[in-house]
Structures are given as C-alpha cells and as structure tokens.
Amino acid sequence: MPNVPATLICPFCSSHQTENIPDNACMPFYKCKNCGKVIRAKKGDCCVFCSYSNTVCPLKQSGHKPKLWFVGFVILGFIALLVFFSRNVNQPPLETMFLNSGLYTNTFIHSIPLELVLDGGPRKDGIPALNHPKFTTLAAALSEFPEQGFGILVQIGSTVRYYPFSILTYHEIVNDTIEGQPVLITFCPLCGSAIVFDSRVDSETLGFGVSGKLYESNLLMYDKTSESLWSQILGEAVVGDKTGKKLTVLLSQMLTFAEVAQKYPQAEVLSKETGFSRNYDISPYGDYDENDEIYFPISVQDQRFHPKELMYIVNTNEHSVAFKLNDLMQLKKAEAIAGSDILIAESEDSEIVVRNSKNERLPGYYAMWFSWSIHHQKDGIVWQSP
Amino acid sequence: MTIDIYSTPTCGFCKSLKEFLKSAKIDYAEHNVALSDKDLTQMQSFSGGFQVPVIVLNKGTKEQVVQTGFDPQWLRKNLSL
Numbered sequence: 468m469p470n471v472p473a474t475l476i477c478p479f480c481s482s483h484q485t486e487n488i489p490d491n492a493c494m495p496f497y498k499c500k501n502c503g504k505v506i507r508a509k510k511g512d513c514c515v516f517c518s519y520s521n522t523v524c525p526l527k528q529s530g531h532k533p534k535l536w537f538v539g540f541v542i543l544g545f546i547a548l549l550v551f552f553s554r555n556v557n558q559p560p561l562e563t564m565f566l567n568s569g570l571y572t573n574t575f576i577h578s579i580p581l582e583l584v585l586d587g588g589p590r591k592d593g594i595p596a597l598n599h600p601k602f603t604t605l606a607a608a609l610s611e612f613p614e615q616g617f618g619i620l621v622q623i624g625s626t627v628r629y630y631p632f633s634i635l636t637y638h639e640i641v642n643d644t645i646e647g648q649p650v651l652i653t654f655c656p657l658c659g660s661a662i663v664f665d666s667r668v669d670s671e672t673l674g675f676g677v678s679g680k681l682y683e684s685n686l687l688m689y690d691k692t693s694e695s696l697w698s699q700i701l702g703e704a705v706v707g708d709k710t711g712k713k714l715t716v717l718l719s720q721m722l723t724f725a726e727v728a729q730k731y732p733q734a735e736v737l738s739k740e741t742g743f744s745r746n747y748d749i750s751p752y753g754d755y756d757e758n759d760e761i762y763f764p765i766s767v768q769d770q771r772f773h774p775k776e777l778m779y780i781v782n783t784n785e786h787s788v789a790f791k792l793n794d795l796m797q798l799k800k801a802e803a804i805a806g807s808d809i810l811i812a813e814s815e816d817s818e819i820v821v822r823n824s825k826n827e828r829l830p831g832y833y834a835m836w837f838s839w840s841i842h843h844q845k846d847g848i849v850w851q852s853p
Numbered sequence: 854m855t856i857d858i859y860s861t862p863t864c865g866f867c868k869s870l871k872e873f874l875k876s877a878k879i880d881y882a883e884h885n886v887a888l889s890d891k892d893l894t895q896m897q898s899f900s901g902g903f904q905v906p907v908i909v910l911n912k913g914t915k916e917q918v919v920q921t922g923f924d925p926q927w928l929r930k931n932l933s934l
Contacts, residue, residue: 489904491922493864495887496903505903513863 473522474571475515479504481573481708488516488524521571568679571694577706579682584696584706585763587681591689594677595743596640602628602735605728611739614725619661620734621719623648627734629727630654632661634737636752637745639677639686641737642666650717651675653699655686656752657762658838659777660700661721663830664714683841684763700838716782716830720818730816767841771849774837781821781831783808787843792833794852795819803850812850854932856881859896859907863887866923867906873925877934 471488475497482501488494493514497506509518516524565572565584569591574581603611612618618631624646635641635654643650649666653675666672673690675697680687686699687706695707702714727734739747755762756775768774778789785806795801801812810829812821821829840847856874858881860867874881884892886905899919900907910918910931920927928934 489922491924492866492904492906493861494904495861495864496893498903508863511863513861513865 471522471524473516473520473524475506475520476571476573477501477504478506478519478575481575483571486516488514488522493524521569565678565680570678570680570689570696572678572689572696572707573693574706576708576710578703578710579698579705581706583682583766584687585681587679587763589677589679591679592676593679594637594639596642596676597638597737597741598642598674599742600641600643601738601740603738605629605732605734605736608724608736608738609728612724612736614728615723617721617723618727618737619652619654619663619719620722620727620731621645621650621652621663621717622731623650623717627731628737629722629724629731629734630737631724631747632656633747633750634739634741635661636750637743637747638741640675640688642674651714653686653688655699655838656750656755657681658685658700658835659756659775660685660832660834660838661719662699662702662832662834663717663719664702665717666714668709668712668714681763683765683838684761685838700834701842716832718828718830719832721833722817726817761837765837765841767844768837769840769844771840772836774835776836778834778836778839779812779819779821779831780834780839781810781812781829783810783823783829786846786848787839788848788850789836789839789843790819790821791849791851795850798852801850801852803848805848855911856932857884857909857912858882859884859886859892859899859909860905861885861887864905870906870908870923870928873923873928877932879932 472485473488475484475486477499480502484500495508495514497515499506506515508515512518514524516522612631616631616633618629620629626645628645630641630652632654636656639654641652643652649672651664651666654661673692675688675690678687678689678696680696682698688697688699693708695704695709697704702716704710704712761774777792779792779795780789783805788803788805788810790801790812795812795814799814803810809824810821812819821831823829858870886893886896896907899909900921904921906923908920
C-alpha cells in the first residue's frame with residue numbers, strides 16, 4: 468500500500484503541513500514543524516491524521532474491526548485517558564470541528580460562539596458559488612425569467628448587471644468582476660438578504676464560496692484564502708484568521724425583471740447556463756418567504772414585525788437603520804435620525820436612494836426583519852410609516 | 854532475547870503486532886505511550902519519531918535492534934520464525 472499524503476493542520480499555530488500517512492504504523496503524536504509543539508491525536512482517534520487532517524487514515528477507512536475483548540480494553544483505556552487528560556492536559560482545541568464539512572477554518576479565532584455555527588445541510592461548496600458567470604442580453608433573457616421575479620441590479624461605470632434570485636437561490640454567491648472591480652453578489656434565501664460587496668479586503672481580492680454553515684439562520688460564506696467564515700448579513704468574518712475583517716457594501720437595487728427591462732434595456736442578465744444542472748424555474752424553498760417558519764434556531768425573536776417582513780438597511784458609523792420596505796415604497800420618502808446624522812430615504816420606481824446629512828449617497832441592502840433585528844438590538848434604528 | 858513494544862490502545866497496527874506475537878507464543882513487555890510520557894520519551898530515543906508500534910529487541914544491549922511499524926516479514930526474520 469503506497470503512503471497516502473495528507474495535510475495536517477496544527478491545532479496550536481494553524482500551519483498546514485503535508486505528511487505521508489505511514490502504511491504500517493500509526494502516528495498518535497506529531498511535532499509541528501512550525502511551532503515545535505507536540506500534537507496528540509484526539510481521544511478515540513488512532514492517529515493525528517484522523518484528528519487534524521483532511522484525510523482519514525487508511526486503517527480507519529478500511530473499517531478495522533477489533534474483537535469484543537479489545538473493544539472493552541479500548542473503553543477502559545478511554546476511561547483512563549479521560550481521567551488522565553482531564554487532570555493533565557488542556558482540552559483538545561476545536562480547530563478541526565469543521566473538517567467534517569471539508570473546511571479548514573481556524574476556529575481558535577472567532578467573534579461569535581462556535582456552538583451557534585450550525586450545519587445547514589450541504590457541505591462546503593454543496594451549494595456551488597458561481598466563479599465564472601456568463602451573461603446574456605436582456606432581450607435574449609426576456610423569455611427566460613418571469614416578469615415579476617426579483618433579482619439584484621448592480622451598476623458600475625457604464626455596465627449594468629442583473630442577477631435574478633431564481634438563479635442566486637441555487638448558488639447564493641457570484642464572484643464577479645465589473646469593469647475591473649471585483650464584486651461579490653450574495654443572496655441568502657433563508658434571510659431574503661441580498662447584498663453586494665466589494666470583494667477586496669486590505670487590498671487583497673478574495674474569492675468566496677458557500678460554507679454550508681449557518682449563523683443565526685444566515686449564510687456563512689468562506690473566503691478561499693484563509694477559509695475564514697463570513698457572516699453575510701454582517702459583512703464580517705466571524706470565525707477564522709480573518710475574524711474582524713469587514714467587507715464594503717456596494718450600491719445595488721432589488722428590482723423585478725419587468726422593472727429592469729423597462730429601465731435598463733442595456734442590462735446584462737446572469738445566464739442560466741451556469742455549468743450546473745438546476746431547475747431555475749422552481750424555488751426549492753416553496754412559500755418560505757411568506758410563511759412563519761424559520762428553519763434554523765435563532766437567538767433573538769423581535770416581535771415588532773412579521774419575521775419575514777422585508778427591510779431596506781443602511782449602516783452609518785454609529786447605527787444600522789432599517790426602513791420597512793413596503794412603507795417606504797408607499798410613502799416614497801422617509802427621514803430617520805441616526806445619532807448625529809439624519810438619513811433621507813427616497814424611493815422612485817422601486818429604486819431606493821439614501822443620503823446622509825452631507826448629501827452623500829449610502830449603499831444599502833435588503834433583508835428579512837428577523838435576520839437584521841437579531842444583530843441590531845442595541846444599535847438598530849427602525850423606520851416605519853407613522 | 855527480550856522484546857519491548859511501544860504502542861497505543863487505539864492503534865490497529867499495534868493490535869496486529871500483539872496478535873502476531875501472541876499467535877507465535879512470544880512474550881513481550883508492553884509500554885503504552887498514550888499513558889506514560891516516560892515511555893513516550895523512551896520510544897523517541899529508540900526510534901527518533903512518534904509512530905507506533907515500535908519494537909525493540911534486546912533493549913539496552915549491544916544486540917539491540919529497533920523496528921518501527923508492523924512488518925511481519927521483519928518479525929519472522931529477526932525472531933527466526
């Protein structure tokens with residue numbers, strides 16, 4: 468049996484090291500070549516590869532089945548180890564808790580409780596982000612999408628691109644470049660949150676994928692550089708090496724296909740030719756947008772509005788301001804005091820423009836009430852029609 | 854000849870080694886390196902690594918031989934089986 472290469476992740480320093488898994492021995496200990504600390508296999512694992520690598524060792528893969536007396540011996544050994552470790556060794560770190568999902572996230576660093584990071588069902592990239600999106604002309608797309616179906620529209624320079632939710636629902640992330648600017652189109656069907664970000668962080672352009680994990684029922688993206696997890700609704704890395712780093716929100720509008728056809732005939736429309744076999748004419752979430760169900764547990768349930776009420780959100784330095792979208796569409800104009808700033812929001816032909824006291828236009832995004840209110844109980848300001 | 858093996862309870866190759874020796878009716882001294890740092894350090898001094906099992910024949914003598922991993926062919930040759 469040839470030696471199998473595996474990537475070990477040191478639980479102490481997070482460095483990645485490639486080692487061959489021996490074919491006639493176990494490696495219950497390993498000295499990190501970077502930090503020099505000795506890694507021990509986790510309780511119950513035969514080797515460090517089973518505990519801290521992307522590959523289960525061949526012995527475990529082959530389904531090695533010991534005899535009953537040996538099981539008893541192992542159980543006794545476990546008890547002895549448990550007693551031993553509880554007295555002598557710090558608890559093994561959680562750094563590989565996401566490995567089962569295929570993620571290499573450094574969970575030593577996090578700004579949210581790790582127990583609130585939940586499996587959404589699919590593994591990492593089980594919902595495939597679009598990395599090389601194709602576009603079609605609006606005229607060619609006319610027969611492809613329902614007129615009243617929504618999507619997100621982005622304009623950079625003279626280029627206008629429209630990303631229908633019917634496609635985003637199946638991919639959640641599009642890594643795109645518009646006129647040389649890297650942009651990140653994101654949509655979380657569970658939160659109705661449609662947010663466009665600049666993909667650059669600290670001058671580094673990041674590619675993103677869908678982690679398969681959720682935080683407060685919201686999409687956790689991962690960046691392909693560090694595999695840190697990023698909360699979409701917060702636009703911030705919450706687990707991993709990039710914890711605390713933030714994405715910049717870009718201007719976007721949520722419009723129906725009919726509205727885009729009327730106002731932006733030059734728009735390029737995301738093509739259904741994604742390279743993935745999906746039925747983009749049917750939503751896998753049924754009537755989720757209207758019903759009362761939130762599929763995954765959340766920690767705050769603010770009863771002021773229906774949990775799925777759609778809000779338009781703008782962040783200032785001090786506050787996050789949520790405008791009740793339906794009210795804003797009806798009244799056409801709203802004024803919200805956000806600390807020392809006054810925001811004026813105006814809607815016209817379903818497009819929303821928000822400006823601050825300095826008459827600067829602020830980028831915003833859309834999300835269901837429950838998803839925004841979880842995070843803004845302290846700094847949140849809510850506007851609704853008087 | 855003395856035989857010392859350094860092993861862990863969860864290691865499948867260690868189990869195979871012990872079954873091999875048992876079937877050949879060969880006695881050995883076992884050192885569980887998962888429980889004893891002293892045994893772990895000793896094992897490292899013999900093999901220079903962290904892999905188990907490590908078999909030491911004639912420990913502490915001029916005829917000392919060290920083998921890492923479970924290798925039936927090596928065992929048959931060195932144990933004259």
